[in-house]
Amino acid sequence: MSYFAFLTEHGPTLLLGTVTTIKVLVCSAILYVIISMIFGLMRLSKNPAIQGIATVYIEFFRGTSLLVQLFWVYYVLPFFGLSLEAFVAGVVALGMNFGAYGAEIVRAGILAVPKGQWEAAHALNFSPAKRIKRIIIPQIFPIILPPAANLTVELLKATALVALVTVVDLTFEAKQINSITWLSAQCFGTALLIYYIMARFALVPFLRWLEVVAARKVGR
């Protein structure tokens, strides 16, 4: 079977899986950004209880393997009466895991804003909310976006794991086709190529564009 014949027969299936992969990526990216904002701020709180919760959360999710967390959410939570659909379980596990890594980036980003900016905003009698919203946040974006971009590429790669909890994504389809046709080189090779194209020619340019926009916003 030529590679072209393989593509015409199984290409559409792989593309359907790709769409699911993109859905997983988008949903878990939104979730992880929200979680990392919340826990990044909590980590800097002066209240020891809030700071402690954030620290435990971050250490826990960074200390255990993503695959273990994924299986825990999907196979163990039903023991406690909480059954999640595979897609939801995958997104939740990915979002919570990457949120822990993202929280550290957010924390470092906030700390990297010069102290003088806080003091100046204070001296001008801005309210705490306004200080964060108008002075600090616009300045942290150019700082946190490059490491966050790396993390997001890692997230795209990590979405492959949701196939193991029966989400029908690109990896799942590739495995399925492999078990039917045994054309391993073709199906896994194509899957690798699709992931590569998604990362190199879609996700990375988009994230670079975000970086440029954020840098321009603060006049750099």
Next chain:
Amino acid sequence: MEMGFRWDFAYEILPQMLWATLNTIIAAGVGYAIALVVGLFFLLGQRTPYKIVNVINRELVEFIRSTPLLIQLFFVYFVLPQFGIKLSAWLCGMITIGLHFGTYLSEVYRGALEGVSKTQWEACRALNFSTVYTYRRIVLPQAFPIAIPGMGNYLVGIFKDTPLLSTIGVAELFHAATAVGGYNYRYLEPYTMVGIIFLTLSIPAAMWVRNLEKKVNVAQGKVKQ
């Protein structure tokens, strides 16, 4: 079925889990050792004066870095036998982890080498030291401390990615937990224990790396003690 955490069951499967943990540690150690060496080769490819080698090397590193380790595992495990190369699941896993993380480690090495000031090279040139001597006595001793934190981070990273090996049938900790869980039809205890074992191993490791990083920063004079 009994709900809640069954301590007697957990105790019963503990020896099995601990044995499998040993396998996980071996897998992480061997994979890391391979990655350290592979990283050197990618670094070499990056620094050779031949443009064509540089380009191929860069694209290969980029490709490996931006595709999932899981599919790379499947690729190596399922495709090599079609070309008549029959390797055990263990060997396939170690090779793939070594290749995947070797690309990351080559970046660590590169960053460390670039972290050594250019004037050091110029001084060595002025003193008429050979390239080998410059590397061995001047550059590498300065670059190594810069590389330590990154190298440590990837050791922890590899350790946390070893559960992926279970998908191709390597009998490490996660594989054992799935087997025990399937046999007894109870996943709560095995998977929870895997999580706890990972935490007890990776948190001290991460703390150790952070500590090293601090020490390196102090030794480099970046931070005052």
